Amino acid sequence: MQIDMTVNGTFESDDVEARTLLVHFLRDAVGLTGTNVGCDTSSCGACTVLLNGQSVKSCTVLAAQASGEQVTTIEGLARPTGEMHPVQRSFRECHGLQCGYCTPGMVMAVTSLLAENSEPTEEEIRIGLEGNLCRCTGYHNIVAAALAASVNPELRT
Amino acid sequence: MIPAKFDYVRAGSLDEAIALLVEHGDDAKLLAGGHSLLPLMKLRLAQPALLVDIGPLRELSYVKEENGYVALGALTRHHDIATSPVALAGSPVLAHVAGQIGDPQVRHRGTIGGSIAHGDPASDLPAVLLALGGTLVAQGPNGRREIDAKDFFLSFFEVALSPEEVLVEVRVPFAPGGQWGFEKLTKRAQDWAIVGAVAARTPTGVGVALINMGPVPLRSGAVEAAVASGASAAQAAELAAEGTAPLADFNGSVAYREQVARVLVRRALERAGV
Numbered sequence: 001m002q003i004d005m006t007v008n009g010t011f012e013s014d015d016v017e018a019r020t021l022l023v024h025f026l027r028d029a030v031g032l033t034g035t036n037v038g039c040d041t042s043s044c045g046a047c048t049v050l051l052n053g054q055s056v057k058s059c060t061v062l063a064a065q066a067s068g069e070q071v072t073t074i075e076g077l078a079r080p081t082g083e084m085h086p087v088q089r090s091f092r093e094c095h096g097l098q099c100g101y102c103t104p105g106m107v108m109a110v111t112s113l114l115a116e117n118s119e120p121t122e123e124e125i126r127i128g129l130e131g132n133l134c135r136c137t138g139y140h141n142i143v144a145a146a147l148a149a150s151v152n153p154e155l156r157t
Numbered sequence: 158m159i160p161a162k163f164d165y166v167r168a169g170s171l172d173e174a175i176a177l178l179v180e181h182g183d184d185a186k187l188l189a190g191g192h193s194l195l196p197l198m199k200l201r202l203a204q205p206a207l208l209v210d211i212g213p214l215r216e217l218s219y220v221k222e223e224n225g226y227v228a229l230g231a232l233t234r235h236h237d238i239a240t241s242p243v244a245l246a247g248s249p250v251l252a253h254v255a256g257q258i259g260d261p262q263v264r265h266r267g268t269i270g271g272s273i274a275h276g277d278p279a280s281d282l283p284a285v286l287l288a289l290g291g292t293l294v295a296q297g298p299n300g301r302r303e304i305d306a307k308d309f310f311l312s313f314f315e316v317a318l319s320p321e322e323v324l325v326e327v328r329v330p331f332a333p334g335g336q337w338g339f340e341k342l343t344k345r346a347q348d349w350a351i352v353g354a355v356a357a358r359t360p361t362g363v364g365v366a367l368i369n370m371g372p373v374p375l376r377s378g379a380v381e382a383a384v385a386s387g388a389s390a391a392q393a394a395e396l397a398a399e400g401t402a403p404l405a406d407f408n409g410s411v412a413y414r415e416q417v418a419r420v421l422v423r424r425a426l427e428r429a430g431v
Contacts, residue, residue, distance in 0.1 A: 001165060018165035018208070019198075040158050042196060043347070045262060054236070054265040060195050061266065064165050065188070065212060113261065130346035131260025 003067035007032065008076030016063055022056075023047045025063035026073055034074040034104050038133070045132030048105035048112075049073050055112035057131070074104035077111065086152040087111050087145075096145030098136035106132050110146045120150055160198035167210040171217070171296065171323060177209045178321045179298050185209055187323060189232055189271035192263050193280075217270070217325060220244050226292075226328040227251070231270025236261070238269060248289070248329045250337035250357050254281050257339070260347045270324045273309075276316040276373070279349040281341065283310060283374035286329065288355040288364035294326035301325070310373040330359055338428025340421035341368065344408065351408045352417040354397070356425035363431060370401040370418055380422055390431045394423035 004013035007030055014029045026032050026049065035058060038046030042060040049058045050072035077085035087110050090096065097103040106129070113120065113128040120128060125146045126139075134142060149155060168174035178185055186205035188194060189212050197203040211217070217232040220241040227247040229238060238244050239256030258264055258272070258281055272282045273293065285291075286306040293304045295318055309317045318324060341353040353368030363384045365377040379400060383393035398415035405411050 018163055019160045021159070024159075040199070042192065042263065045260070048262055051265070055262045056265050057262045060192060062165070062188075062191065062195070062208075064167070065191065065210060067167075109261070112265075127346075128261055131262045 001064060003063055005063075005066050005069050005071055007071045008073060018062070018064055020063040021059055022049070022051075022061040022063045022066050022071070023058035025066075026058060026071070029063075032073050032075050036101055036104060038101065038105070043133065044102070044105075045109060045129075046102050046105040048108040048132065050108060050112060053112070053115060055109050055131075072108075074107060077107065085111070086154045087114070087149045090145040090149035090152065091142075094141050094145035094148055096138070096142045098134075098138045102132060102134045102136075106134070106142055110142075110149060113146070114150055114155055118150065118155065120146070122147060125150075158199040160195070161201055161204040163198075163205055164207045165210060166207065167213065171211070171214060171325065174209050174211050174214070174323055175296065175298055175321065177207070178323070181207050181209075183320050185320075187211055187271075187274075189268040190234060190266040191271075192259070192267040193271055193275040193277065211323070212268075218268075222247055222331050225331050227331050229269055229327045229329075231274075231324045231326060232268050233270075235259075235264035235267050235269065235272075239264065246333050247331040249333075249335070250289070250339060250355065251282075251285055251329055253337075254285050254339055254355070257281060257341065263347075269327050273327060274316055274318060274324045276310055276314045278310075278313065278371060278373050278375075279369040280374075281339075281350065281353060281368060284353060284355045284366040284368045285339075285357075286327065287366035287374055287376040288357045288359075289329040289332075290359055290361065290364055291330075292328040293324055294328070295322040296325045297322035307376055313372040332357075332359065335359070336428070336430040338425030340425045340428075342417055342421065352403070352414050352421060354418065354421035354425040356422065356429040356431070358429055363426070363429060365397075365422060365426070367397070367401060367418055367422070370398075370403045370414060372402065375401060377422065380426075384426065384431055390423050390426035393431065394419050394426060397422035 038044035244252040379396040403414040
């Protein structure tokens with residue numbers, strides 16, 4: 001079936017099987033491999049992307065369901081100049097990653113969380129990230145990165 | 158994991174969706190948020206021939222106060238219920254529980270209608286509907302009908318919708334300031350309840366319902382009757398395992414679940430001011 005969607009501001013269109021999952025469309029058809037497949041059971045959050053600005057697990061969304069919608073992946077956060085998004089910078093500055101596998105999903109989940117709650121407490125961040133697992137158990141610095149990003153004035157503009 | 162092959166149609170209207178269900182019968186499944194159905198399809202536990210996607214029918218996404226009810230469109234997403242001023246004011250227990258389902262990503266996609274029509278005894282919202290004495294509105298080729306929540310859950314993953322009907326609205330009594338308690342035992346964040354309990358004051362008394370204590374979500378009539386006749390929370394909660402039929406699994410034995418039910422019902426009743 002023919003689907004089309006806007007991915008990171010670019011119109012993407014392809015003929016796919018109806019059973020194609022959004023994450024596979026993004027990785028295999030669009031070629032954006034920053035979005036990882038982790039558990040494949042909507043538990044780990046590694047495949048988190050933004051669908052119309054809200055975090056979703058792209059292993060549990062059909063590409064067909066996203067047809068006509070706006071998708072943002074980790075590749076779409078940085079500015080066209082290459083300058084990193086404030087959440088990405090916070091992860092780097094706070095060392096909010098170890099192996100890095102969960103990181104794209106974590107960054108997208110934090111971005112969505114801060115869009116809904118611009119001044120979260122540490123507890124709200126921990127609860128807000130319950131859908132994202134870090135098998136390195138590096139949660140402390142991930143939470144610190146989210147807190148640091150939340151006070152970045154660039155996110156208020 | 159990839160689902161088995163299926164055909165996909167995005168319904169342009171509710172009437173079109175019903176017409177497709179009439180045409181295809183049991184071969185068709187409705188797709189709303191997909192967060193119950195797609196995991197089953199990826200595991201190939203469900204292999205529908207046709208998915209009728211009603212997710213984009215935004216006219217079925219609303220929370221409003223109407224005739225003494227909080228009326229929720231079946232396609233209202235959990236996140237939108239949890240943050241709805243109408244739901245927070247008119248049914249705070251429903252808004253709270255909607256905000257406890259899964260995780261933020263799941264709540265951005267999952268819908269109240271999908272969760273309830275799925276009929277999973279381990280899911281949270283059916284028990285809330287039972288405790289509150291909610292009503293479901295179904296629409297089929299012959300029009301609309303109302304179904305009491307207590308008559309809706311028939312057996313394991315089976316509900317009172319015919320293959321040609323669409324669940325279109327969920328209603329709970331408008332009860333601002335009503336006291337309630339919700340307790341859920343999980344081993345990990347985002348897990349399904351090993352056992353859960355809801356207690357809520359309603360216009361007709363205190364409603365009590367249990368999560369994952371049998372093949373269907375259960376209303377706890379024995380506890381409700383004890384509370385109505387003046388029993389304390391602790392006394393009433395001793396009856397919480399009556400009429401239940403929990404399964405034993407790696408999370409716990411039958412006796413363990415029965416004990417957890419008694420403890421959680423007591424806590425929920427206490428929070429509800431009993």
